[in-house]
Amino acid sequence: MANDGDLPLYEKKWLKPRFQRVMDTFILLLLLFLLGYRVFSINTFTFPWFLAFLCESWFTFTWIVILNAKWSPAITVTHIDRLLKRVPELPPVDLFVTTADPVLEPPIIVVNTVLSLMALDYPTNKLACYVSDDGCSPLTFYALVEASKFAKHWVPFCKKYNIQVRAPFRYFSELATTKNEESPQLMQERSRMKDMYDHLSQKIQDVIRKPVPSFVDGEFGVFSNTDRRNHPSIIKVILENKESFSDGLPHLVYISREKRPQYQHNYKAGAMNVLTRVSGLMTNAPFMLNVDCDMFVNNPKIVLHAMCILMDSKRGKEVAFVQCFQQFYDGIKDDPFGNQWVVAFQYIVQGMAGLQGPFFAGTNTFHRRKAIYGLYSNETEAERKGKLAEKMLIKQFGSSKEFIISAAHALEGSAYSADDISPSKFIEAATQVANCGYEYGTSWGNKLGWLYGSVVEDIPTGLNYHRKGWRSECCTPDPIAFTGCAPRGLLSTMIQQKRWASGLTVVFFGKHSPIMGTFFGKIQFRHGLAYCWITNFGLRSVFEVCYAALPPYCIITNTSIFPKGLGLCFPIALFVMYKVHTLQEYLSIGLSIRHWWNNQRMSIITTTTAWFIGFLSGVLKLMGISDNVFEVTQKEYPNSDADGEDENAGRFTFDESPVFVIGTTILLVQITSLTIWFLGLQVVQNENVSGPGELICITYLLVCYLPYLKGLFARGKYGIPFSTICKSAMLALIFVHLCRSTVVG
Numbered sequence: 247m248a249n250d251g252d253l254p255l256y257e258k259k260w261l262k263p264r265f266q267r268v269m270d271t272f273i274l275l276l277l278l279f280l281l282g283y284r285v286f287s288i289n290t291f292t293f294p295w296f297l298a299f300l301c302e303s304w305f306t307f308t309w310i311v312i313l314n315a316k317w318s319p320a321i322t323v324t325h326i327d328r329l330l331k332r333v334p335e336l337p338p339v340d341l342f343v344t345t346a347d348p349v350l351e352p353p354i355i356v357v358n359t360v361l362s363l364m365a366l367d368y369p370t371n372k373l374a375c376y377v378s379d380d381g382c383s384p385l386t387f388y389a390l391v392e393a394s395k396f397a398k399h400w401v402p403f404c405k406k407y408n409i410q411v412r413a414p415f416r417y418f419s420e421l422a423t424t425k426n427e428e429s430p431q432l433m434q435e436r437s438r439m440k441d442m443y444d445h446l447s448q449k450i451q452d453v454i455r456k457p458v459p460s461f462v463d464g465e466f467g468v469f470s471n472t473d474r475r476n477h478p479s480i481i482k483v484i485l486e487n488k489e490s491f492s493d494g495l496p497h498l499v500y501i502s503r504e505k506r507p508q509y510q511h512n513y514k515a516g517a518m519n520v521l522t523r524v525s526g527l528m529t530n531a532p533f534m535l536n537v538d539c540d541m542f543v544n545n546p547k548i549v550l551h552a553m554c555i556l557m558d559s560k561r562g563k564e565v566a567f568v569q570c571f572q573q574f575y576d577g578i579k580d581d582p583f584g585n586q587w588v589v590a591f592q593y594i595v596q597g598m599a600g601l602q603g604p605f606f607a608g609t610n611t612f613h614r615r616k617a618i619y620g621l622y623s624n625e626t627e628a629e630r631k632g633k634l635a636e637k638m639l640i641k642q643f644g645s646s647k648e649f650i651i652s653a654a655h656a657l658e659g660s661a662y663s664a665d666d667i668s669p670s671k672f673i674e675a676a677t678q679v680a681n682c683g684y685e686y687g688t689s690w691g692n693k694l695g696w697l698y699g700s701v702v703e704d705i706p707t708g709l710n711y712h713r714k715g716w717r718s719e720c721c722t723p724d725p726i727a728f729t730g731c732a733p734r735g736l737l738s739t740m741i742q743q744k745r746w747a748s749g750l751t752v753v754f755f756g757k758h759s760p761i762m763g764t765f766f767g768k769i770q771f772r773h774g775l776a777y778c779w780i781t782n783f784g785l786r787s788v789f790e791v792c793y794a795a796l797p798p799y800c801i802i803t804n805t806s807i808f809p810k811g812l813g814l815c816f817p818i819a820l821f822v823m824y825k826v827h828t829l830q831e832y833l834s835i836g837l838s839i840r841h842w843w844n845n846q847r848m849s850i851i852t853t854t855t856a857w858f859i860g861f862l863s864g865v866l867k868l869m870g871i872s873d874n875v876f877e878v879t880q881k882e883y884p885n886s887d888a889d890g891e892d893e894n895a896g897r898f899t900f901d902e903s904p905v906f907v908i909g910t911t912i913l914l915v916q917i918t919s920l921t922i923w924f925l926g927l928q929v930v931q932n933e934n935v936s937g938p939g940e941l942i943c944i945t946y947l948l949v950c951y952l953p954y955l956k957g958l959f960a961r962g963k964y965g966i967p968f969s970t971i972c973k974s975a976m977l978a979l980i981f982v983h984l985c986r987s988t989v990v991g
């Protein structure tokens with residue numbers, strides 16, 4: 247371990263974004279002015295004014311949440327050189343990859359991620375890679391076995407030439423665009439690698455088309471007669487670094503946990519807990535890295551960077567996890583569907599890093615094993631002793647004798663050695679802890695491990711760390727640590743956003759909410775408030791949908807929520823300031839105006855449609871009426887012959903999903919109200935008639951919903967289906983009727 251007198255392995259620097267703070271505060275003041283105006287105006291007690299007041303109060307609260315989260319951003323600077331001076335002390339790290347569906351997540355993608363992990367710049371005898379396959383697919387297993395053979399050539403090649411991108415498909419596709427002067431030897435070896443890789447992907451392709459007969463026997467026999475929803479645990483050690491060579495290959499283990507129809511499997515969280523236990527038995531590394539199957543390593547030194555933080559003898563001791571940004575490769579230019587999250591990571595996540603630390607974003611994260619085992623950050627030796635009693639351990643961790651021993655070791659933080667670790671010795675015990683009944687009555691998913699109960703497992707799991715007094719850190723080395731694939735279509739984006747909104751709603755109203763963590767746990771006030779930025783995704787939609795319905799309501803019933811004349815300047819100034827400020831945020835980190843506008847537009851569309859549906863389904867789940875499912879996001883393997891698609895890459899596509907019914911309804915309601923105003927069909931009233939304020943709102947919403955407007959008239963997948971239009975028209979008519987009945991009736 248490091249001597250306390252040593253220089254720190256990492257430094258934390260707080261930034262002072264003065265200009266941002268001024269703008270943020272100014273916008274807050276304008277919001278408060280607007281609220282003040284509402285309170286003191288004579289119309290306060292009419293229904294629409296009250297609703298507007300409610301929504302604007304919420305927007306003000308949301309702004310305070312954002313401002314608070316962004317206020318004191320921090321970055322970390324890591325010193326690998328200092329860490330490397332202590333090489334003999336480098337700790338083992340277990341690497342986790344999850345996959346769930348061989349169709350939505352093509353095995354070649356999983357294979358690339360695994361290869362990039364195996365080739366990390368870290369002593370290989372300290373690494374073990376575990377792949378969890380919830381799809382129970384012989385194909386994925388086959389692909390991994392074949393990849394492990396390729397790895398024997400690929401890993402030494404990468405290390406010899408210090409290749410940066412170690413996922414072969416990215417390496418070869420990036421090569422095509424950069425031509426450097428290189429040694430003939432490298433070029434020769436590279437072309438050999440390319441041939442081998444092409445051969446590997448061809449083999450996997452062939453099996454997708456026509457499964458080889460040997461799938462029913464030999465190593466693949468265990469997969470015969472299995473159904474992904476009903477099968478025993480399958481655990482296979484594909485590679486074992488028996489001699490513990492520091493320049494060999496890491497262990498590679500395939501795990502498909504038991505599934506039975508009568509059990510709840512808890513989606514990714516369940517898979518992560520099985521990975522934690524199986525790895526606990528086999529290698530029991532004190533640190534673990536978890537990535538989604540599409541997130542490959544982009545910076546081969548990333549483990550070293552993360553270890554600088556986790557191994558630091560002062561500040562690092564309180565850190566439960568290190569989060570790397572989620573970044574994407576081949577994202578569509580200017581982020582047309584708003585799913586690349588560049589700004590969110592830059593301002594919110596980096597902002598939270600200046601408080602108690604970033605939230606756990608589900609992937610690209612290094613965890614401290616004893617923290618995931620439920621320890622508090624500052625537990626004393628004595629307090630821990632009580633917890634290590636065998637009875638207590640069995641109650642929390644389940645009845646596997648072997649696992650209890652390993653858990654006790656992990657909790658004590660006792661010395662680890664990479665020698666004589668042989669995963670295959672533990673197959674039997676590992677099968678036991680991967681079975682569905684194992685967690686029954688234990689604390690898994692409830693007090694420790696990845697938490698259950700919501701389809702977003704990452705946020706409550708992160709909250710659980712922070713609640714116990716741990717901190718977290720961001721790690722943002724150059725080049726960036728990992729890159730993955732963002733959804734490439736509107737539909738998959740909507741499915742993803744809907745899942746987040748429903749899961750987050752359940753979290754916000756559940757026992758793991760940031761509010762509970764602040765009052766009953768060790769989450770600091772400002773940090774708890776910052777957490778509301780993400781946990782409130784679902785709830786936010788309710789207010790935005792209301793606010794989108796208000797101006798049409800006003801037009802139809804000929805009332806008004808906005809001041810007229812000079813008074814209108816206030817809300818307009820607020821709107822303009824907000825837009826200019828966000829635009830400045832985008833430009834200052836090198837994003838384009840187009841990127842900004844796309845995100846502005848999508849924030850309206852996503853909030854009022856996908857998040858709204860997500861909120862409703864979250865509420866149904868909270869009331870116990872229905873359950874939410876984890877719909878896996880489609881990962882696309884870039885196909886060289888699909889280039890023709892590119893010009894339509896950012897275009898909106900529609901289908902019969904309810905998300906589009908909501909969006910189309912909102913659009914039709916705006917159009918209808920505008921038509922009513924234009925034709926002068928409004929209810930006749932004497933005072934406070936609707937005016938420019940309402941019209942501006944409607945126009946802005948129409949501009950945001952322009953792709954939908956085009957969709958009304960387009961055909962095929964770019965057009966909104968006729969049935970969706972009919973449903974929306976019905977809903978819009980009902981809305982108009984209801985509005986009129988409040989005044990006429």
Ligand SMILES: O=c1ccn([C@@H]2O[C@H](COP(=O)(O)OP(=O)(O)O[C@H]3O[C@H](CO)[C@@H](O)[C@H](O)[C@H]3O)[C@@H](O)[C@H]2O)c(=O)[nH]1
Pocket residue numbers: 343344345346347351378380512513514517537538539540607608609701702703704742745746749876877878879880
């Ligand atoms: O039953 C399941 C469902 C999913 N997964 C895996 O979970 C990961 C994330 O799934 P994905 O469909 O890619 O979801 P995203 O919306 O892209 O994921 C984001 O949001 C999730 C929470 O909703 C987090 O878990 C992820 O880390 C985060 O990247 C993938 O590796 C899946 O294979 C499983 O292992 N088992």
Ligand SMILES: [Mn+2]
Pocket residue numbers: 538540731879
């Ligand atoms: Mn994903």
